[in-house]
Amino acid sequence: MKKRILSLFIVVSAIICVYSNLYSAEKVYMPFFELINVHADYQYSVARLFKNYVDEQGRYILIIPQRADSLIAQPPLNEIRETAKSNDCSFFIVADMNRIGETVIISVSMYKTENSQLIWKDRLKANTPDDIDPILQKLSRVIGTEHKAAEDGDIYSVTSYESQQLKQIHSxxxxxxxxxxxxxxxxxxxxxxxxxxxxxxxxxxxxxxxxxxxxxxxxxxxxxxxxxxxxxxxxxxxxxxxxxxxxxxxxxxxxxxxxxxxxxxxxxxxxxxxxxxxxxxxxxxxxxxxxxxxxxxxxxxxxxxxxxxxxxxxxxx
Missing domain, CATH: 2.40.160.20 (Porin)
Structure with a gap:
């Protein structure tokens, strides 16, 4: 009987903890990533994956638009802000993926909905498509903080771009x-x-x-x-x-x-x-x-x- 009561207590405590984290987490609105020289298939999948990683951190709840059948152009900043207001979001994010040659540069900026003040931004480079997942993990861990994603020390999210050997100048x-x-x-x-x-x-x-x-x-x-x-x-x-x-x-x-x-x-x-x-x-x-x-x-x-x-x-x- 005591074991059942103890098990029930642990389950209830866990549920309360999860709900308290969700309640304390601030909502952030993000339209889909703007894609530059990147295939349209990445637009929803990258945004959805980034939402999962941000939500897991427990500090923010990321709100993204509904999935569309075609590429969606990123709205102007003031329009993104109005959408964030209508969703009761304290912040909004503007993000893009820009491919130059074989390198994709992923940039993310976070603004206050109240006055459109930039409070955080970061940028990382992906050398291959396999780099995108660890980059999103790194960004989700430092979003809204004073830290940089490139300084994240998680050994399971090292990108191939980071593992490249430095090019030497031949004397x-x-x-x-x-x-x-x-x-x-x-x-x-x-x-x-x-x-x-x-x-x-x-x-x-x-x-x-x-x-x-x-x-x-x-x-x-x-x-x-x-x-x-x-x-x-x-x-x-x-x-x-x-x-x-x-x-x-x-x-x-x-x-x-x-x-x-x-x-x-x-x-x-x-x-x-x-x-x-x-x-x-x-x-x-x-x-x-x-x-x-x-x-x-x-x-x-x-x-x-x-x-x-x-x-x-x-x-x-």
Missing amino acids: ISAFGISIGGALLMSNPFIDDPFSGGGGIFWSYDIRTVLFEVDAQSYFLGSYSVGHLSIDVYRPFFAESSTPFLGGGLGFGYTTGASNGQGNGMMLFVGGGYIFGRTADVGLRVRAQYMLGAFKVENTEKSLPHGFMLNMELYFGK
Whole structure:
């Protein structure tokens, strides 16, 4: 007897809960989706499915028109508002499906019936017809909130559009050689500041940025200075010949010049000009200021710093 009473109590409680949710849910009117380059068969089926998902959430009851035998044009905004008023709806929705190529863009906007104020809108892209169902689920969960459907984390409503791999920008790689000189402006190098040399570098051009691995050594003088660094440069223009500006960080060293030995991190700032950026073989001029983050041996405060100027030839792939 007690089990029967308990079962009856649970059923009655569930019924009361359902009716209370329906009573507290606000009514929202939505005409059929406006279809742009989409087959007419989708108009009623999509609206009906969206209604089911919205009603399941319990916050709103979606009111849609009766099914029609042919494609229905979406009424003007003021006419939709009047229909929402006549159905005692607090809000109304304007939605469309727009196909561009193989992608269908689904847009939904929600307005207050009282003053036609836009209170919520969202948009998602469907890559295949199978994406439409999870998109409608996502939109139904965030309708009228501050959240975006694209941020919905439900693992069972991932679209094929969302699962696409990001398209990569292919870089243009190049190997180059350089010849030039260094001019150190700090003790103990200042009495004989110039040293000649050169080096090699690997460059990766992704159109808006140049990434480089740079190895230079200047040893044709009374001292030697060199470095291995990673540099980043920004071209000024999207043209074959353009100036560029940037800098880098690496490991450097100095030797010779009366105990002028030291090694450690080096900072580089500079720029130059590229000739024939899109050609298989290119030429550029590059100038850099270098500053070592280490003290030279037998000097109290001397940090090696100075300038480098190179003429560089590179071979692209």
